[in-house]
Amino acid sequence: MPDKIDPPHATGAAEDTVKKHSQPHDLVFHAGWFCPFVQRVWIALEEKGLKYEYREVNPYQKEPHFLAINPKGLVPALEHHDKALYESLVLLEYLDDAFPSPRSLRPTDPHELGLVRLAVQHISNVVVPAFYRYVQAQEPEKQRDGHDAFVAALRDVQAQWFVGEGAPWARGDHFGWVEAVLGPWVARFALLEQHRGFSASDVGDEFAMWAQRVLERPSVKATSSLPENYESVYRRYFEDTAESEVAKATRKGEWLK
Numbered sequence: 001m002p003d004k005i006d007p008p009h010a011t012g013a014a015e016d017t018v019k020k021h022s023q024p025h026d027l028v029f030h031a032g033w034f035c036p037f038v039q040r041v042w043i044a045l046e047e048k049g050l051k052y053e054y055r056e057v058n059p060y061q062k063e064p065h066f067l068a069i070n071p072k073g074l075v076p077a078l079e080h081h082d083k084a085l086y087e088s089l090v091l092l093e094y095l096d097d098a099f100p101s102p103r104s105l106r107p108t109d110p111h112e113l114g115l116v117r118l119a120v121q122h123i124s125n126v127v128v129p130a131f132y133r134y135v136q137a138q139e140p141e142k143q144r145d146g147h148d149a150f151v152a153a154l155r156d157v158q159a160q161w162f163v164g165e166g167a168p169w170a171r172g173d174h175f176g177w178v179e180a181v182l183g184p185w186v187a188r189f190a191l192l193e194q195h196r197g198f199s200a201s202d203v204g205d206e207f208a209m210w211a212q213r214v215l216e217r218p219s220v221k222a223t224s225s226l227p228e229n230y231e232s233v234y235r236r237y238f239e240d241t242a243e244s245e246v247a248k249a250t251r252k253g254e255w256l257k
């Protein structure tokens, strides 16, 4: 039985953004308004000011036309001049390769780029799985462990890859990949706050200020739906009854490949 998405489309500021991108275009963004992996790519599209066509997909329905675009049946996916690609991190690379101007979210200096890639790897392999383990934990002790592991994973991001010294963004003066890759989960901190008592200041004051800047970034706001709509989608995660691939993998103590 596929998970139903309620509401089936974006709301609030994200709905306005969808409307601005409803015309046919040779860059097609196959998206799900509720999905943080989608929001990574959506933030990049908005940061770069690209023209694109937004198409809402319910990835739980695994419709044949969508499986032809992404055999994994997951959003996000892109079609550009009828050629398809998927996986949020691959899509971020693609957008910077295909559309380097007006601006790249990825640094050009090779060492700096290597550091950003290390941060992205840590976010994907440690922070994001820790988020789902925390969200899906049911017993108080497991929730406490989930909290501590999530906070530790975020502290590592800050300690290893934030340049600090009053810089507004992780790597300095520019909103970049670290923000695009982690930002969607920052946009879901409010859910963790409400259901699990998490606060960004548990990580530290500097991190909390960075998180606040991320939330106020126009590209993040423009790709965010109304809080109550995330609440209805994520309730199943907090009750550990979600049937998405991510939720099933987390329940089995695995991570999605």
Ligand SMILES: N[C@@H](CCC(=O)N[C@@H](CS)C(=O)NCC(=O)O)C(=O)O
Residues within 6 Å of the ligand: 032, 034, 035, 036, 037, 038, 059, 060, 073, 074, 075, 076, 086, 087, 088, 089, 243, 244, 245, 246, 256, 257
């Ligand atoms: N590794 C993928 C993950 C994408 C993903 O899990 N998307 C979810 C929505 S948030 C999805 O399409 N789920 C459908 C399913 O689980 O069947 C990426 O980074 O793009």
